[in-house]
Amino acid sequence: MLSSHRPVLLANARIVDPARDLDAPGDVLIADGVIRDARSGIGATGVPEGTDIINCADKIVAPGLIDIRAFVGEPGAGHRETFASASHAAAAGGITTIVCQPDTSPVIDNSTTVDFVLRRARDTAIVNIHPMAALTKGLAGKEMTEIGLLKEAGAVAFTDGARSVMNAQVMRRALTYARDFDALIVHHTEDIHLVGEGVMNEGELSSRLGLTGVPTAAEAVILERDMRLVGLTGGRYHAASLTCTESLDILMRARDAGLQVTASASINHLTLNENDIGPYRTFLKLSPPLRSEDDRRAMIAALASGLIDVVMSDHNPQDVETKRLPFAEAVAGAIGLETMLTAALRLVHNQELDFKTLIRAMSTRPAELLGLPGGSLRPGAPADVIVIDPDVPWILDPADLKSQCKNTPFDESRFSGRVVRTIVGGRTVFEHV
DSSP states (O other), X not given: OOOOOOOEEEEEEEEEEGGGTEEEEEEEEEETTEEEEEETTTGGGOOOTTOEEEEOTTOEEEEOEEEEEEOOOTTTOTTTOOHHHHHHHHHHTTEEEEEEOSOSSSOSOSHHHHHHHHHHHHHHOSSEEEEOEESBGGGOSSSBXXXXXXXXXXXXXXXXXXXXXXXXXHHHHHHHHHHHTTOEEEEOOOOHHHHTTOOEEXXXXXXXXXXXXXXXXXXXXXXXXXXXXXXXXXXXXXXSOOOSHHHHHHHHHHHHTTOOEEEEEEHHHHHOOGGGXXXXXXXXXXXXXXXXXXXXXXXXXXXXXXXXXXXXXXXXXXXXXXXXXXXXXXXXXXXXXXTHHHHHHHHHHXXXXXXXXXXXXXXXXXXXXXXXXXXXOOTTSXXXXXXXXXEEEEEOOGGGOOSSSOOOTTTTOEEEEEEEEEEETTEEEEEOO
């Protein structure tokens, strides 16, 4: 239930706003759907009559999260997730903006489907929804979509979702055309031939489990190729989901060469590794697969240094029927909207990241890359705001999750910290009681 659209003062909070390099005590005043002020002492100087004053002592107030990689089933797969269910899950996880993927049915590869997504989301969702459009028609990797028309219709970036464009000439042309429209290409970097029948990270553990492995080279080969193509075209490029040390080395060289390249990591690859698969737990079968602990630690270090720009959920709801199968036969994917932030708080509690770095990667940087409003608590910014209790202990019960599917890799995990209030456009859309 949405709260009334009255002014709100979030008082006595710890304000974390990476856009202003701010981490300090203060208050946040919200009115008419925007941030009016965010600083120390607002409450003491008086607020508008009728303002709801919420005491946020011992809590953190931050910009709402922007998740740039989430699958929502509409159109065509509403049994997996709808805009309504995804938005309630997102709100519970502190996500105020979802960027949905184009691998729906029909594919989001024309202006009509972009318009449908925007209208349907506006009518049914309680958080902001923006679509990425397909990079190639039908996600077939053969013919580019109409990038200019799709961007004009409302697509915020271009991707083939969980598919890689294997044809280098098609990718080169796409980067060239996208450059002319200042559009961002978001690419899943996996060589399908090297992946083959692989179902988990290639190494000693896959051999012991008797499962076919996916080498890290499958990711690195495509990323290296793409960096060469970015150098040829001057296009803007974002690696959708990096997982290994080799990829970080390639990304660093490209950055040092001055290329416009950025990258994401999923919360799963930052907080889990291949050992978590344990006794063939299919909820941890992902694409790309969970990697080694050394790779995981390298990803965290890259996030801390800014080499990895964005943390995303890689939300991918799957039916019980597609997961309750032998590991090799199960479909890859895990839900993540509700657990992205709370899982990431493990990194903060372990002193591997600070709050400002984390919020920058989950809110400020995604807004910058996609040209979206939000990601900041500056006066005049949209009032998409979250309140976090950083230390409250709790155990995840899948039955309590708001996603339609329950394929979480964090089943019965113990957490410290969660979102207690989510505000979108000045209205409270979620409150934990």
